[in-house]
Amino acid sequence: MKTTKILYWVFNGLFAFVMFGSAIPDVLSSPDAVKGIHNVLGYPLYFVPFIGVAKMLGAVVILIPGFPRLKEWAYAGLTFDLIAATYSLYSIPHPEAPWYFMLLFLALAACAYIFYHKKLALTKQA
Numbered sequence: 001m002k003t004t005k006i007l008y009w010v011f012n013g014l015f016a017f018v019m020f021g022s023a024i025p026d027v028l029s030s031p032d033a034v035k036g037i038h039n040v041l042g043y044p045l046y047f048v049p050f051i052g053v054a055k056m057l058g059a060v061v062i063l064i065p066g067f068p069r070l071k072e073w074a075y076a077g078l079t080f081d082l083i084a085a086t087y088s089l090y091s092i093p094h095p096e097a098p099w100y101f102m103l104l105f106l107a108l109a110a111c112a113y114i115f116y117h118k119k120l121a122l123t124k125q126a
Contacts, residue, residue, distance in 0.1 A: 001122050008115040012062055015112040018105060019078055020059035026052025036097070041088045055081060062112070068120070075113050082106050 025033040026048050037043050037051070054077060061067065061074035082105050089099035 004115065004118050004122055007111075008119040011108065011112040011115050015078070015108050016059040016063050018108065019055045019081075023052040023055035023059065027056065028052075040094055040097070041092060043088075051081065062116075071116065075109070075116070079106070079109050079113075082109055 026037070029045075029048050033048055033052070034045065037048050038045050058074040058078045058081075061070050062078070082102060086099055086102035086106065089097055089102060093099075
């Protein structure tokens, strides 16, 4: 039980850190974020701060206790964001941003979600 809780916090903490960290430049519409999302991938400018706020909210929700339905939505939204980013990078090959690097973040999301459900199962048994 203790190992599951430790792995839950490790994976979810890392996942939230990655998603929150990647959201900050988007929210601030930093030149690098605009270059990557708007100029390279072709998404509209208004999408940059929107996706940043959505990622921030999702990262916060997966860390706060309780709210299981909201957590499911947060995991889904963050995973959809990663899948969309991976597919976008795959569709428009860019030498500075290889798409296969995104698979690490998708694996991190999967581990965070799996251990969230393992922790839930342990909590229901106790």
